Amino acid sequence: MPDQRLRLGCVTTLDDARSSLPDITSSEASLRRFLHGLPGVDQAGAEARAAGLATRSIKTTAKQYAIDLAISMIDLTTLEGQDTPGKVRALCAKALRPDPSDRAVPQVAAVCVYPDLVATAVEALGGAHRSVKVASVATGFPSGRTSLAVKEADTRDAVAAGADEVDMVIDRGAFLAGRYGAVFDEIVAVKNAAGDAHLKVILETGELATYDNVRRASWLAMLAGGDFIKTSTGKVAPAATLPVTLVMLEAVRDFREATGRQVGVKPAGGIRTSKDAIRYLVLVNETAGDDWLDPDWFRLGASSLLNDLLMQRQKIATGRYAGPDYFTLD
Amino acid sequence: MTKFEYAPAPESRAIVDIKSSYGLFVNGEFVDPVDGSMFKSVNPATEEVLAEISSAGADDVDKAVQAARRAYERTWSKLSGRDRGKYLFRIARIIQERARELAVLESIDNGKPIRESRDVDIPLVAAHFFYYAGWADKLAWAGAGPDPRPHGVAAQVIPWNFPLLMLSWKIAPALAAGNTVVLKPAETTPLTALLFAEICQQADLPPGVVNIVTGAGDTGRALVEHPGVDKVAFTGSTEVGKQIARSVAGTAKKATLELGGKAANIVFDDAPIDQAVEGVVNGIFFNQGHVCCAGSRLLVQESVYDDVLARLKRRLGTLRVGDPLDKNTDIGAINSAEQLTRIRELSEVGEAEGAERWSPECELPERGFWFPPTVFTGVSQAHRIAREEIFGPVLSVLTFRTPAEAVEKANNTPFGLSAGVWTDKGSRILWMAQQLRAGVVWANTFNRFDPTSPFGGYKESGYGREGGRHGLLAYLKSEG
């Protein structure tokens, strides 16, 4: 695709270089030039913008819409050393029918588990599998400190067991050391190993430290073929934040503008309340726009969030506040 | 129709209690004007009449100045700095306690979005009173000598764009320094100043220390020209500022003038682009562009022109114009029919002179005074919309190639209030800041205000500074 130049002015360096996608990724040097040519992110400005959007007041019908949308975007997650088949089965039941007392509540987008529990999840979802997807973390989650061969095998295992989506972690060490080619190649390899499964690339933004790095890592993951870019493993603080997600939403928006390919975004970790979730949806709405307001393009990696959304949903329906005792655990 | 439509989220009006009519606040009491003449204050978003406001004539102004003089001589100048400070601290606290009421009232009277009155105007008002409260007993450190003295009675005339905030910029330093004041709010936005008068009563401020006289230009002129006034502080148009400069000529009156602007917001090709676009939007559409320091001229480096324009237009498509009391409104109502006419006229001139006009699709309410966010491209330095202050949500876009050209264009105006610079290169920021003939230079941000930070203009944007230690000096003299 030699004419498919990135015409994004933000990528002025690119424009000048008359580059194209294959040129950018052809060498470590060109990749580096490209990533460092991306416009900077001013921390104060980005944080002020995110904070400004967080003051949006979402009420009544808009809130109803947002709560159901948020439920349908959840990757209902359990990623603990103490996970068991029983825990995963319970999670799947919750995913299929979040509120047993109300059939109108939408299903969540996916359940997200460790690779060894994928088969259990597929089985538990039964006929409903695919309407609720099974996502598996892989590639030596959460640190990613294994060999590429192990990462590939981890990925293949998960897909073979029935995972529809693979959430991989990037090599943050390589990224921070400036070895962008290594990070790129690894994502490409995992994408290949994942086959038809959708690949979500976890940037672990809490370890990348700067918004400039978040923007670069986002572009790197997209250039390497990621279907989604995801903020965090949930094992590192800070996990998802509004400004980080803002920067990632700007990146997917700009990437589509430049290449025509749409990439999804998944903030994960630390999103616990309906208020949080709605703030993320406002961010999507006003940054990337309508096209991303869909479970195919935006996900919320969360666990306890679901019950809070259900509680808010019931409050809107009945006018009174419920308590945690009225919603199923799991 | 977008997927995620925000439902109306109106802030309740119940918290404000607008009286049907208001007197003048003289010597600690509300009094009727001598000749009984009144005018109406209107909600610009609905054209509904809010209240009847007293129009102060020359006699009323005289009474107010006399009250201020008495208060100055008998009480305020005899109080310790510590006690003056304590009154100001009290006022600051009451403003914080009544913040929501003040914000709602400001939005109703002015037309600005509640999001701004709530999150910007009123918190800054309280902060200004806190800041200057702390100065009242520290004047020896202000830089005006070991024993600085106040001027006496200050005549203060403020505009309608930030009614209560401009009041705080005027009254807080004046009182901290030991002056007493007679303040005239703008005729279209008197209500928060009148509520402030009640706050002075609630704080037990001695009568006559603060006097509020309402009225139009004639009232302001009578106040400024009153022989019993020692200090004049004015914020408003350059035209009126010049009249004031003439009126104080040959007198002993000190003056500070904070006047118009035509700020350049300069975007270099290495700018943090999304934040720059955000800053450009904030720079001109904040407060409907009713901002003297608004970044009304966007100067974009030619190499990023297309990209910046595309991003800017996309972003403008998400601005929400409408009911000022809706918590999600980004752009409220134009303050008055008169101002709307001026914005329309200048915009038509822009088109007639050949600039290309663009606005995002947006539905404007039927009643009230509204103008959509508007961008003019293809503007040159010769266009009137690049030279005259529009004081509305209208951005003129120009281009440049080199830093020197950017400076030349930015400075090519009789104004010199503010400027913006967007680049990731620190040394260039400082070089630009050195070259720009403007009283405030914002780098990678815009429209930031803080009580500690001096604000004011070069050239025909006025003289004197408000805010910070410098703002205090405007109300002090070093000799006894």
Next chain:
Amino acid sequence: MAERLAVKKTYKLYVGGRFPRSESGRSYEVTDAKGRFLANAARASRKDARDAVVAARKAVPGWSGATAYNRGQVLYRVAEVMEGRHSQFADEVAAGEGLSRSKATAIVDEAIDRWVWYAGWADKIAQVVGSSNPVAGPYFDFSVPEPTGVVAVLAPQQSSLLGLVSVLAPVVVGGNVAVVLASAERPLPAITLSEVLATSDVPGGVVNILTGRLADTAPTLAAHMDVNAIDLAGAAGDAEHARELELAAADNLKRVVRAPVAEPDWTAEPGLDRIAAYLETKTVWHPVGI
């Protein structure tokens, strides 16, 4: 009807926003100016002093990173909350310092106003002691004050409230945190102040107040390598002890505010010396060019 039996208060230390007893398990008798028993106060040990330094160090990033405006508001709030305890302070000052009720009341007034005075400095001190420096070259050069860190404060022995506030407020207003050793014989106003601080907006750990004997903890604080500055006001009049403490403080070059020969008149308006004593000056150079 029998007279109501009063509930007696336990006086504790104030460390990291909490009220622990001394780990030593020891207390000492506090008497009024005439020698009548008032209370048992906790007798802080060297370990308590070290704990307090740890708690203080933890509070440094939050407090020094707060905006000056916020610090000013917090200090002003201290004055507001003190006002509500005015008569309790007056009682304690009157008893401990042997003053008439009206004199004690005036002292409390002054102590509250002193917080207000210092609160006002929070966002002004940089404007008075900072500078923009016109260096000869294409550089923008400016100097700003920054807090030095953890400050040990030996509070005055005589003036148990006004003296205490006069040495504590200038430490915290600039963004430093404090470990205070209260007046040994007259610790009650300091304990009440700690209750005020705990219920105002001062974050835990920003001010830590120990009661006990100077000799138990002052040497530990003076020698502590994680303490950045020390005010020796509490050693006023004991030149030899003060010199020993200053010698210990030299090991890590603590900024030292020396003990006066005799306790000063704390009612006089303070200058900037005490605030400045705990501020470092940082100068920044940046090139100017296109």
